[in-house]
Amino acid sequence: MKNVANLFPLPVTETAYSYADYMFLMQKVVLENRTTGPKQSEDLAFxxxxxxxxxxxxxxxxxxxxxxxxxxxxxxxxxxxxxxTEAWCGDAAQNIPVLVAAALPNPLINVKLLLRDENPELMDAYTTNGGRSIPKLISVDEDFNELFTWGPRPAGANELMLQYKANPVQTMKEFVEDIQRWYIADKAQSVQKELTEILEGVFAEK
Structure with missing residues (x-):
């Protein structure tokens, strides 16, 4: 178990959003026809x-x-x-509500959301194959000992992403539509199965 307190200094923890506040932020940027993060475009706003x-x-x-x-x-x-996370991320939109719903019944779990591009040091400590892929879940105890991580997407969706990167014959728009169809067919089952297996492993170690 590694201690990651140095990755969560006060500026990071103080700017973390509750889920309700994050949803409010999403509504705000949509009303302003923009997104979160430094990069802005019509596509990202869409x-x-x-x-x-x-x-x-x-x-x-x-x-x-x-x-x-x-x-x-x-x-x-x-x-x-x-x-x-970031508001423009499709994988985040599909998975974060599931993670939050899973955690909600247990009062010992506090869910906080951080914008990726406002926290580069933390993101760079949790890259996926060298990339700043989101969403990324990092569970820590009260002393900031890392308990487990998950992300950025279920294995099935990740396989589609790897295939696209290896042979990008589709446009990005076509790929986004394909992965959306995968999520619709999956009905949030894969992320739940993976999180269940992670928690089983955590308890097996205790």
Whole structure:
């Protein structure tokens, strides 16, 4: 278990969003026809608008599996689930509402969201194959000992991403549509299965 307190100094923890505040931020940037982060474009603003609608739908309809509910209920130490994200990220929109819904029943879990581009040092400590891929979940205890991580996307969606990067015959728009169809068909089951397996491993070590 590694201590990552140096990656979470006060400026980081003080600028973390609750999920309610993050949803408010999403609504704000959509109303302003922009997104979060330094890079702004019509495409990113468009995807942010889509992501807000997806998250609002998932907030109402996502169903957490009984296996995941049971594992989350077993968590008996206070911890914070920090999630690195940006409003334009489609993978974040599909997975964050599920992670939040899973954590919600256990009062020992505090979910906080951090904008990737405002926290480069933290993001660079949790890259995926050298890239700043999001969302990235980092669970820490009260002393900032790392408990587990997850992200940036379920294995099935990640395989689509790897195929696209290896042979980008599609346009980015076509790829985004393909991965969206994958998420619709998956019905938030893969992220839940992966999180369940992670929590099983954490408890197996105790």
């Amino acid at each position: 995807y942010t608008k889509l992501n807000l609608a997806r998250m609002q739908r998932l907030n109402k309809k996502v169903e957490i599996s009984e296996d995941l509910k049971a594992k989350v209920a077993q968590i008996n130490i206070p911890q914070t689930w920090y999630i690195l």
